[in-house]
Amino acid sequence: MSNPVPLLAARDLVKAHGSTEALRGASVELRAGEILAVTGASGSGKSTLLHCLAGIVRPDDGTVTYGGERLDQFPEKRLSELRRTEFGVVFQFGQLIPELTALDNVALPLLLAGTSREDAHQRAGEWLERFGVRGQAELRPGGMSGGQAQRASLARALVTGPKVVFADEPTGALDSLASEQVMTALVQTARESGTAVLLITHDDQVAAYADREVRLSDGTVSALEVTA
C-alpha cells in the first residue's frame, strides 16, 4: 500500500444479516482518486461491504475510517450529510425519480444542498453533457434507454463533486455496448475530477476498467496483484 493514509478503509469488518454472516473479517482500502473493483460470486458480501463503507449500514464489528476518522461511529446526521456532499451512490437500476426529468433528477442533490434553482439546473446540464445525455435532459427516466438512464444516474452521483462514488453493479442491467459507454464515461469523469470509485461488479470486463481489484470470497477479501 503506497499511500499511508487511505481515503476510506475497512478493517476486519463483520456483518450478519440475521443468522447469515455476510462479512467475516473483511479489510479493504480505497485510496484518493483510485478506481477499485470489488468482485466475487453472488452472496460473497460485496454489497454489504459497500453499504458499510458508504455508512448506509453499520458493521457488527471492525472499523470503517474515512480520512482517518471513525465513520462507523459518526452520528446519523453526519452520515447523511456526508452522503449528500462527499459520497455519490449509483445502483444497478439508477433509481432516478420517475416523475422528474433527467435534468431535475441531476439537479436534485444540488437543490437539497441549498444551491439556487438556476445554478443547479445549469450545473446539472453540464454534467448531463459530460455523460453524453444532454439531449435527454427533458426526458423522464421511463423515456430513456437503460444506458442513458444510467449515465444520468452517474451525472447525479457526481454533480456535487463527491470524493467517493460507490457504484453497485452500475452496468448490471445493460448490454455490453451500453455498459462500455457507461464505464468509459464513469472512468473518464472520475479521473478528470480526481474522484475515487468503489466499483462492485460480477463482470470481469467491467472490473478491468478499475486500477485494482480485490476479490471477496465468503465474506473475506483477497487482494489481487500480479506477482510474476
Added chain:
Amino acid sequence: MIAMSTRHILLGLLAGGPSHGYDLKRRHDERFPQARPLAYGQVYTTLQRLVRDGFAEIEGTDSDGGPERTTYHSTAEGARELAEWAGRIAPPAPFVTNEIFAKVVVSILSGGDPATYLRKQRAAHMERMRELTAVKTAAGADLATVLSADYALNHLDADLRWMTTTAARLTTLTAEVDSA
C-alpha cells in the same frame, strides 16, 4: 491452420488493389494490432504459394531507388477462394487445447496447488484486461484496435469464467480425479 489464415488475410488485403510484400506486412500489422506481427519471410513465402495456386499473380517489379520490390495482385480465382473462405464457418473449438486447462488438470493429478495457480493466473488475466481496456478506450482508438481489443477481452473473460467455476469446483473435481 495459422498458415491458412495468413494466406486468406493476405488475399483479403490484396483485394483492395495490387501491393508488395512490405506494404502487405505493414497493413496486416495495422489491421490486426493485437495479433502477432507477420514476419517478412512468412509474407513472401505465402505470396509465392498464392501465385503457385493461381490465387495471385505478379504485377511487376520496381526498385524506386531502393531495393527491388515485387508487386502482386489477386486473381479472379483468388477472389472466389477468399469469398468461399470468409463465408465458411470455423469449427467451434472441437478440442480443448489450452495451457491453463492442462496445468489445472496436471496440477490436480500430481497433487499440486491448483487453487493458488488459479488465483495468480486470474491476477495476470485481469492485468492484461486492464491494459486492453485502456487501449480500447483511449481517445482516437481506431475501429481495428477496438475490435481486436474486444476480441481479446472476450476470450480472456471466457477463460476467467472457466477459472472461477473451476476454483469453485476444485474440491469435488480433485476427489473425482483422485478416485479415477
